[in-house]
Amino acid sequence: MYRVGVIGPHSSVERIIQFGKEYEMTMEFTAYPYKDFHETEGIVRAHNQDVDVWLFSGQVSYMIAKNTLSSEEKLVYIQHTESGIYKSLLHMGYYQQEFLNRVSIDEITTSHLEQALRQIEIAPKEMYVKTFDVNSTIQELMDFHMDLWRSGKTKGALTCFEAVYLGLKEAGVPTYRISTTELEIRQALRILAEKTRTFYYKDTQIGVQIIEMEHFDKISEKVKSSYHLQYFEMQVKETLLRYCERLDGSLLEKGNGRYVIFSSRGAIEREIKVLQKTIYQLSNESDDTVTVGIGYGVTVHSAEINAQRAIQLSKERVEHGIVIIREDGTMIQSAGEEEELSYSYRFDDKQLSEKLKDVKISVKNYNKLTALIKRMNWNDFTIKDLATHLYWDERNARRFMVSLCEVDLAEHIGEESFTSRGRPSKRYRLK
Structure with a gap:
């Protein structure tokens, strides 16, 4: 049974809940009416933990909630149509x-x-x-x-x-x-029902997290005795067990600073902020870099393979951060942060794949670039822009864009000059 919080003026909330009775076998509706739509912020802050998803009678309260929660994953609003x-x-x-x-x-x-x-x-x-x-x-x-x-x-x-x-x-x-009309409310409820089915799918998917201290051998060398090392490992395990309890998951210690947590995708995504705080705490306590790779899959084996790929990618990145690989090939880097970037390392366009292959550019890096452009809403960009946001070396970023231009996937559209000394920066655009 999924808990749905309904936000809107009194009359609208009553109508929505009345129509929602058709879904009483799968959803439980709770009324959160307001007199002024600005009350939405206080309502979602106070009761966000009490519901699985929010349903809004209008777009404005939805927008307020989206800004408050910094996410729209558990938000649905009734579309305002001509009716x-x-x-x-x-x-x-x-x-x-x-x-x-x-x-x-x-x-x-x-x-x-x-x-x-x-x-x-x-x-x-x-x-x-x-x-x-x-x-x-x-x-x-x-x-x-x-x-x-x-x-x-x-x-x-x-x-x-x-x-x-x-x-x-x-x-x-x-x-x-x-x-809102009856038709608009029923349509929103159908969308809501589909969203809860997605939540169920996420909750039943297996999630594997690999957490690793990068330089555990150096930590071992620093400690005064084997007892101190054991005390430190017990402290790390206690921190991870507290986090594991939030996930209702199980912790497996692999040794040499590597730990594996088995849980569900839904639980991991709901507690991503707790994971960030846990990693921050472990980094401070160990004075070492802690990398995290998360994999999702329909089986433990497929989820673990994705987690291993994810932690390897996390180690390769300068800023590290949490990396997630989903079962459909979607990759998320800097998960849970403002600069979170989602892209795929798979591709169905054979013609485009051949062009990338000709200039030795990986599908992963090309998709990473397109995801960044979409997130930043860029019409065009410089080599410095890419280097800054993707943590690439400027020389490699320049070589990357020159290669894309060679196969007609990008174009050089001009330059931007500065008053300071130095060559003007070239501006590029994907085709």
């Missing part, structure tokens, strides 16, 4: 006998509204639109609608917010709410 806009317009037309004549509307984007009106081929007469985001306030939106209505510029208002709707109605402004 909600059409419903509110029909209500307005029915009760006021006027359609889009002198009306104020708050929307998350103007394009959303324009698309809805374009589809019904109706041009508004006098329509005032205010877009909102996570920094907007209920009072700000109230003032927008009230000022227009008091000045006689509008005859009514359409709003996405329950608090704004109730406030305007109390002030005597004809107001209609753009609320």
Whole structure:
């Protein structure tokens, strides 16, 4: 049974939970209503450990939670479609006998509204639109609608917010709410059900972690006696056992500073921050570099092979960090950190593979480059950019880009000059 926290205004939360009863065999819904969407941050901070996934009635509260948790893995929101806009317009037309004549509307984007009106081929007469985001306030939106209505510029208002709707109605402004429809809620619940199935798949996948102190032989040489070494190893094992308890996993000591932990993928991913703190503690206690390789697989054997590949890659990297290799060939370096990079060492494009083979560039490094460009949102970049973010030597980075240009996978698009001395840096772009 997966625990689902539902966040939104009271009326929306009640509707969502009502429809959610269809999934009561697999999901348990808990209401976390708010009066102001800014309360979302406090709710997710206080109750994030109490739920497996969050469901939001709207995109703004979802965005706040995403910023608060720095992750969107366990977040789902109800997509705001044209249906909600059409419903509110029909209500307005029915009760006021006027359609889009002198009306104020708050929307998350103007394009959303324009698309809805374009589809019904109706041009508004006098329509005032205010877009909102996570920094907007209920009072700000109230003032927008009230000022227009008091000045006689509008005859009514359409709003996405329950608090704004109730406030305007109390002030005597004809107001209609753009609320989620039954179809939108059911679609979000289907997505949520699929996400929980993914969680189940992760929880049943095997995860193997290999944790190794790189220079254990030097640590052995430093200690005063074999007893001190045994005390140190007991201290390390105690630290790892505490972490292992969080995973509900098992610890295996291999000797010479190498340890293996068996658990599940879901548990490892949920406790990645605890692993980071554990590694930091071990590094300080041993005054040595600690490397970590994590492998996932459907069997212990496949997960262990991936973990061995992962720890080897961690050792090869200058900054080390946690490296993960999934069962599908996806590789994650600097896992759990801001500079986390995900890419694959497999490739299905035969033509591209042949080009890389011709210039002796590995698929792994090419995918690493494309993943970095996507994460950094670069249109173009310099050799220094690559060297800095991928921890490559500038000479190797330059040779890499020259090789890609040779097989027409990249192009040199110009140079950037500086006021200081030295040659201008060439700028490159992938094709």
